[in-house]
Amino acid sequence: MKRAPTHSYPGLNLGRRHASADKASEVVTFGFWVFLMSDLVYFGLMFAIYITMIDAQAGGPGPHDLFNMTSIFAQTLILLTSSLTVGLAMLALKYNLPRWRIVFWFSVTLVLGICFLVLEIRDFMDMAEKGGIPQRSGFLSAFYGLVPLHGVHVAAGCLWLVVLGIQLRVFGLTDLVMSRVVRLALFWHFLDLIWIGIITIVYFGGLTYG
Amino acid sequence: MDKRSEMHRREQRRYVIGYGGSLLLTGTVFTIAYVFGIETKGVYLAIAMLGLAQLVVQLVYFLHIDRRRSSREDLDLILFSVLVLLIIILGTVWIMGNLAVRMHTYPM
Structure with a gap:
């Protein structure tokens, strides 16, 4: 395989054309990776609690009564697609495509993120209707500690997209704004990774062992 | 092109x-x-x-993230975090599972 040109820092990067922005964001991007990894440890703790709590249903509704796998499938596809679109926004930036392309992919990502949140909240409301509220059992407390935590991250990502969209408009493609786009893309891909953990452990694991 | x-x-x-x-x-x-x-x-x-x-x-x-030299620092960071994570998760599951067995709340 041919070696990619400048890779001054690992993972996503802006490339030779934006060398100054690339240089400026080298340290912050690594720092952002450190943040992501500590966030990962936080999520890991919540996963550990969930795993130990799977049996603690206290006679309340369990995974088979509560989980709507069709909705989970839809949410998975939506989040996966949004991961692609944020990547395409990142590429549009890296290769100096017209700015509307970046804004377009940002908007698609934002819409997908909001769709994901709407479906997720609808699921939670369905669960609550069936008696699946956080205070019902240890299992449900652990569930509501973990899955909405991911949802809050997605909501923060959506807010970030909006703020960055405004910054793109007001400041234009400055080095700082570009390095922020890189970090947003990292964050968004990271949320997709966590979601894979959630469907595998929380949903499928819950259905198997719950 | x-x-x-x-x-x-x-x-x-x-x-x-x-x-x-x-x-x-x-x-x-x-x-x-x-x-x-x-x-x-x-x-x-x-x-x-x-x-x-x-x-x-x-x-x-x-x-x-792959094994290219430029992304190796990150790979190290990720691998170390995953190690910490595995110790936390497997340790928790092991200890709590063992406890549950000893308390007879979970069938052997």
């Missing part, structure tokens, strides 16, 4: 490959769950393995 747009195309293809791979793995997972049911541990093992594969696909194709 100049070199830049050729590179752009190549990187774009990389994202699309990652997306396709993830879609395929997601589809397989849900198909397995739908066809075989999710009650048995063998099926769950298959689902967990496919989930792991999907994590790797996304790390490589979306986050561009």
Whole structure:
């Protein structure tokens, strides 16, 4: 395989054309990776609690009564697609495509993120209707500690997209704004990774062992 | 076609490959769950393995983490965090499971 040109820092990067922005964001991007990894440890703790709590249903509704796998499938596809679109926004930036392309992919990502949140909240409301509220059992407390935590991250990502969209408009493609786009893309891909953990452990694991 | 747009195309293809791979793995997972049911541990093992594969696909194709020298620092950071995470999770499950067995709340 041919070696990619400048890779001054690992993972996503802006490339030779934006060398100054690339240089400026080298340290912050690594720092952002450190943040992501500590966030990962936080999520890991919540996963550990969930795993130990799977049996603690206290006679309340369990995974088979509560989980709507069709909705989970839809949410998975939506989040996966949004991961692609944020990547395409990142590429549009890296290769100096017209700015509307970046804004377009940002908007698609934002819409997908909001769709994901709407479906997720609808699921939670369905669960609550069936008696699946956080205070019902240890299992449900652990569930509501973990899955909405991911949802809050997605909501923060959506807010970030909006703020960055405004910054793109007001400041234009400055080095700082570009390095922020890189970090947003990292964050968004990271949320997709966590979601894979959630469907595998929380949903499928819950259905198997719950 | 100049070199830049050729590179752009190549990187774009990389994202699309990652997306396709993830879609395929997601589809397989849900198909397995739908066809075989999710009650048995063998099926769950298959689902967990496919989930792991999907994590790797996304790390490589979306986050561009691989064994190239330039991304090695990050790989080290990720691997170390995963080590910490595994100690936390497996340790918790081990201890709490053992405790549950001793308290006779969980069948041996």
